[in-house]
């Protein structure tokens with residue numbers, strides 16, 4: 366008698382206890398009636414390669430990769446998508462039946478899909494986007510914005526050289542401006558994005574002047590803890606359309622789930638509720 370194999374997936378990081386991805390994927394598994402599991406795994410850097418190479422032998426069909434392993438895992442994967450190569454980091458691994466470990470980065474996809482749903486009137490080609498921050502998430506977002514046809518990205522980061530590095534990597538469509546001057550550029554974009562940790566619970570506040578911000582500008586924050594960050598609250602008061610960061614987390618998980626389990630989940634209010642539970 367052949368027994369049905371139960372597909373396993375998960376997320377590898379360190380620390381990992383705070384991750385909301387297991388809530389998301391278990392919700393989708395239940396909603397679609399799939400007999401699979403999604404497991405959080407706290408793995409040290411030194412053990413990453415051994416663990417990743419062992420998982421397929423244990424019935425894993427793939428995993429998400431989160432901090433601090435997103436760059437390291439690029440050296441382990443056999444096949445890397447163009448977008449992950451450009452970004453220099455991967456967040457989704459697919460363990461193919463032929464033994465190939467395939468790596469992708471879906472953060473930028475998650476960011477753009479979330480915006481498309483939260484601000485359907487945003488016209489990427491019509492005006493610059495102002496991006497705050499130049500960390501790992503910003504790299505994926507800048508690549509996705511460039512792909513979406515944004516004519517110029519105004520980029521401000523506390524550590525200016527990091528923003529300049531991003532411009533060197535992604536080309537001249539990026540204009541680096543001083544972090545302390547960023548309030549002076551608020552009248553230019555039709556989209557303002559916070560990719561820094563500022564505003565997150567336990568982190569300092571994001572202190573920038575929004576005096577020049579137009580109510581036509583869409584404002585999004587990739588921080589989702591709290592869901593409505595002080596930046597989004599202020600932007601709402603100005604009359605801007607705001608998009609919170611939870612949807613990015615949801616949409617970045619979609620391509621992996623679909624590849625691992627063979628079904629595409631529907632995203633609706635129950636998805637958000639499952640993660641917030």
Ligand SMILES: NC(=O)c1ccc[n+]([C@@H]2O[C@H](COP(=O)([O-])OP(=O)(O)OC[C@H]3O[C@@H](n4cnc5c(N)ncnc54)[C@H](OP(=O)(O)O)[C@@H]3O)[C@@H](O)[C@H]2O)c1
Nearest residue numbers: 498499500501502503523524527560561562587610613614
């Ligand atoms: N919604 C989602 O799905 C999603 C996905 C990925 C990440 N995130 C969130 O996005 C945030 C950034 O993640 P990441 O991976 O890009 O982190 P990261 O690589 O560590 O980058 C952190 C960014 O925050 C800036 N920053 C930190 N402390 C600052 C301060 N005191 N003043 C000004 N800027 C400061 C850093 O500037 P410097 O370069 O000057 O240090 C850098 O730009 C985190 O809160 C993460 O949870 C959300």
